Amino acid sequence: MIVPVRSLVRSKALFAEALTLIPGGVNSPVRAFRNVGGEPFFAERAAGARVWDVDGNSYVDYVGTWGPAILGHAPEAVLRAVGVAAASGTSFGIPTAREVEMARKIVSWVPSVEKVRMTSSGTEACMAAVRLARGFTGRDKLIKFEGCYHGHGDSLLVKAGSGALTHGEPDSAGVPAAIAGLTLSLPFNDLAAVRAAFEQNRGQIAAVIVEPVPGNVGLLLPEPGFHEGLRTLCDAHGALLIFDEVMTGFRLAKGGAQEGIGVRPDLSTFGKVIGGGFPVGAFGGRAEVMDCLAPVGKVYQAGTLSGNPVAMAAGLAQLAELERLDGFRRLEEVGAALEAGLRGIFAKSARSGSVQLHRRGSMFSLFFTAKPVRNCADAMASDREVFRKLFFGLLERGVYIAPSPFEAGFLSLAHGADEVEETLRAVAEVVPTL
Numbered sequence: 294m295i296v297p298v299r300s301l302v303r304s305k306a307l308f309a310e311a312l313t314l315i316p317g318g319v320n321s322p323v324r325a326f327r328n329v330g331g332e333p334f335f336a337e338r339a340a341g342a343r344v345w346d347v348d349g350n351s352y353v354d355y356v357g358t359w360g361p362a363i364l365g366h367a368p369e370a371v372l373r374a375v376g377v378a379a380a381s382g383t384s385f386g387i388p389t390a391r392e393v394e395m396a397r398k399i400v401s402w403v404p405s406v407e408k409v410r411m412t413s414s415g416t417e418a419c420m421a422a423v424r425l426a427r428g429f430t431g432r433d434k435l436i437k438f439e440g441c442y443h444g445h446g447d448s449l450l451v452k453a454g455s456g457a458l459t460h461g462e463p464d465s466a467g468v469p470a471a472i473a474g475l476t477l478s479l480p481f482n483d484l485a486a487v488r489a490a491f492e493q494n495r496g497q498i499a500a501v502i503v504e505p506v507p508g509n510v511g512l513l514l515p516e517p518g519f520h521e522g523l524r525t526l527c528d529a530h531g532a533l534l535i536f537d538e539v540m541t542g543f544r545l546a547k548g549g550a551q552e553g554i555g556v557r558p559d560l561s562t563f564g565k566v567i568g569g570g571f572p573v574g575a576f577g578g579r580a581e582v583m584d585c586l587a588p589v590g591k592v593y594q595a596g597t598l599s600g601n602p603v604a605m606a607a608g609l610a611q612l613a614e615l616e617r618l619d620g621f622r623r624l625e626e627v628g629a630a631l632e633a634g635l636r637g638i639f640a641k642s643a644r645s646g647s648v649q650l651h652r653r654g655s656m657f658s659l660f661f662t663a664k665p666v667r668n669c670a671d672a673m674a675s676d677r678e679v680f681r682k683l684f685f686g687l688l689e690r691g692v693y694i695a696p697s698p699f700e701a702g703f704l705s706l707a708h709g710a711d712e713v714e715e716t717l718r719a720v721a722e723v724v725p726t727l
């Protein structure tokens with residue numbers, strides 16, 4: 294493929310101005326390309342599996358706005374629903390029928406969820422779920438896993454993944470030691486470490502929170518028995534099990550990752566897909582736990598735009614399309630096709646022994662290392678320079694993967710054979726240069 298020289302003039306000018314007005318020039322750190330270097334391009338528009346930058350360059354998009362764009366960008370059904378909803382008012386701060394419809398949908402799709410509360414982000418959902426677990430159990434400590442990212446709430450920015458891993462600084466400044474000290478961050482897939490933490494903190498642990506299939510340190514795959522072990526340990530020690538399905542929920546299956554794993558958490562958090570690209574989060578689970586929330590119980594949580602009618606309309610339309618189009622089966626098919634193509638390319642390359650390709654459904658990631666990647670430490674030990682070369686090699690060929698080895702790739706229903714073929718052609722050109 295002749296690699297066209299891509300003009301980035303307008304992106305550069307916008308970024309230069311953004312840097313004078315917005316910290317790092319971005320409203321969320323992962324967008325800043327800090328993990329790969331260089332400057333981000335600025336999006337002009339997106340449709341289907343593609344995004345166009347302000348200089349007119351187009352890219353097959355595997356970031357999908359970090360998960361929400363599961364149908365592809367600007368799906369007709371979502372745009373229509375948003376227009377209808379917005380025409381009747383964009384926010385009321387008064388209960389609406391759409392919130393009941395969304396709650397009914399989540400409860401019916403995710404059997405472990407008996408009651409659910411909407412928020413405006415995944416961060417809020419995770420923060421609230423942790424507060425609820427502490428209020429329900431009367432305990433303060435929390436177990437999480439290194440590299441898992443549950444938003445930027447203080448208790449959860451401890452050895453967190455995603456953007457927090459950019460400079461190998463998984464902890465954030467500004468989080469009081471007294472709060473961070475209540476969070477025990479353990480290696481993913483290490484049940485012995487969890488067992489020991491419960492033993493050493495008897496009666497003190499309110500909850501274990503985990504991304505069932507972590508997507509914020511690249512994609513990690515849970516080993517057989519890991520989640521069953523977490524369930525057993527939480528039951529034995531009177532702690533709650535929280536599955537953070539903000540990324541995996543309504544993506545890996547109708548019932549989220551927990552459907553395939555077959556373990557019933559006490560609480561789950563959601564976001565991304567159920568907002569159809571609008572600001573949404575949700576948390577739900579056992580009714581006896583959820584009823585500890587105000588105004589019924591004493592655990593306070595609130596939000597001006599929680600259950601926003603336009604966001605609900607977008608999310609409901611997206612979920613309806615996923616069901617109508619037999620979306621989960623098709624996402625598995627396109628994921629398998631991309632995986633087979635990538636494995637074929639790497640198998641014939643000099644890199645064949647030093648790349649780990651992880652995929653679950655429509656989520657995937659690549660680690661450049663000869664060793665298996667079981668947890669955050671293994672992921673951090675992978676070769677970031679090779680990843681950086683892959684990223685930019687693909688970008689200049691019109692394929693946009695996450696600008697960090699510590700993120701997952703996302704496929705959508707708009708990624709068809711043409712997009713996969715175009716992607717594999719670009720990969721086949723770049724891999725020999727790595």
Ligand code: KE4
Pocket residue numbers: 321322323324359413414415416417419442443444445455456504508509537538539540564565574700
């Ligand atoms: P938000 O507050 O960004 O809506 O959700 C936080 C969150 C919670 N839990 C999981 C499993 C998540 O993946 C996220 C957010 N994911 C990142 C992508 N790695 C969002 C992108 C960003 O931070 O800009």
